[in-house]
Amino acid sequence: MDAITALHQRVSQSKLQAPAPDAQQLATLIRAATRAADHGNLQPWRFLIIEGDGLEKLGQLFANVAAAKKTDISQAELDRFKSMPLRAPMIIVAIAKCQAHPKVPQIEQLIAAGAAAQNIINASFALGLGAIWRTGDMAYDDTVKQALGLISNETLDEQIVGFIYIGTPVSSASLPREINPQDFFTAWTNE
Structure with a gap:
């Protein structure tokens, strides 16, 4: 698929199954x-x-964090948290590695990490894989960040940009709904 077609037709796909990207596809995404x-x-x-057992461990981490926040959590809610990472055969956690820098503010570094995550999403679609970018409370939780090895100190502040779920689409993607680009672009004339 050519780049412009991929950019114009890419859609998120939440229903994913095995197989995950193979080694060559993963190298392309990276x-x-x-x-x-x-x-x-x-x-x-x-x-x-x-991937693999790591997905189950991540689900258990999510359930533990949810239980710590809500002491009267039901078993059904715990099961939901445990199953969240199992919605795809692979998750790529995109992490912004924000460094203290005199000319590049943290927001630009966060945006760059987001752009890298978007490149993974676009490349996944171009390769015929399915992908969806998810965040939610777990992406911002300090316990989750610590368990995943994120660092936060005076010179480095790592943040989860998103959980990118990737796999084989269960069904073919529908074409995205049409959007009028003119709704978002205007010419600035300084008048």
Whole structure:
């Protein structure tokens, strides 16, 4: 699929199944991520690849965090948290690696990490894979961040940009709904 077609037709796909990307496809996704726009060439990102038993461990982590926040949590709610990572055969956790820098503010580093994550999503679609970018409370929870090995100190502040669920689509993607670009773009004339 050519790049413009992929950009115009990409859609998120939430219903995913095995197989996960193979080694060659994963290498392509990783390379696409590292080509994101990046002020100062800081490469302010890193990624965790979670699959197999790691998905179950992540689900247990989510359930433990949810139980710590809500002492009267039901078993059904716990089961829902445990099953969240099992919605795809692979999750790539996109992490912004924000560094103290005199010319590149943290927001630009977060955006660069988001651009890297978007490149993974776009490349997934171009390869015929399905992907969806998810966040939610677990992406912002300090216990989850610590368990995933994120660092936060005076020189480095790592943040989860998103959980990218990737696999084989259960069904073919529907074409995205049409959007009028003119609703979002205007010419500035300084008048």
